[in-house]
Amino acid sequence: MIIAIDFDGTIHSGKWPEIGEPMPGAKEVINNLRAEGHYIIIWTCREGTRQTDMVNWLLEQGIGFDRVNDHEPGNLAMYGYAARVCVLYIFFICIFFCSCCL
Numbered sequence: 001m002i003i004a005i006d007f008d009g010t011i012h013s014g015k016w017p018e019i020g021e022p023m024p025g026a027k028e029v030i031n032n033l034r035a036e037g038h039y040i041i042i043w044t045c046r047e048g049t050r051q052t053d054m055v056n057w058l059l060e061q062g063i064g065f066d067r068v069n070d071h072e073p074g075n076l077a078m079y080g081y082a083a084r085v086c087v088l089y090i091f092f093i094c095i096f097f098c099s100c101c102l
Contacts, residue, residue, distance in 0.1 A: 001039070002038070002075070003038050003040055003041070005040065005041070005043065006043050006044065007044040007054055008044065010023065010026070011023060011030070012026075017050055019054065027062060027063050030063055030064060034066070041065070041067045041069070042065045042067070042068045042069070043068075044068065054068075
């Protein structure tokens with residue numbers, strides 16, 4: 001499954017434009033989803049150096065992902081830019097990371 005996860009307020013607890021601490025369980029759930037074969041897209045309005053800072057923070061935290069704000073290449077090749085970006089979109093704290101997902 002292709003899963004897009006919003007960065008600000010979902011993966012970290014900071015208030016934009018700052019980056020805070022990882023949300024409890026976020027790293028474990030995201031990495032487990034990737035380990036199960038799901039394709040993770042980080043979705044954000046961050047651009048330029050703020051996006052670079054975000055990518056570096058994710059790498060430093062050990063939070064895996066496949067793309068940032070972009071289509072999965074197989075879907076893009078098959079459907080072009082008319083392809084849906086994701087099947088599931090996790091944003092703001094509507095879906096929280098709990099031990100049942102670990």
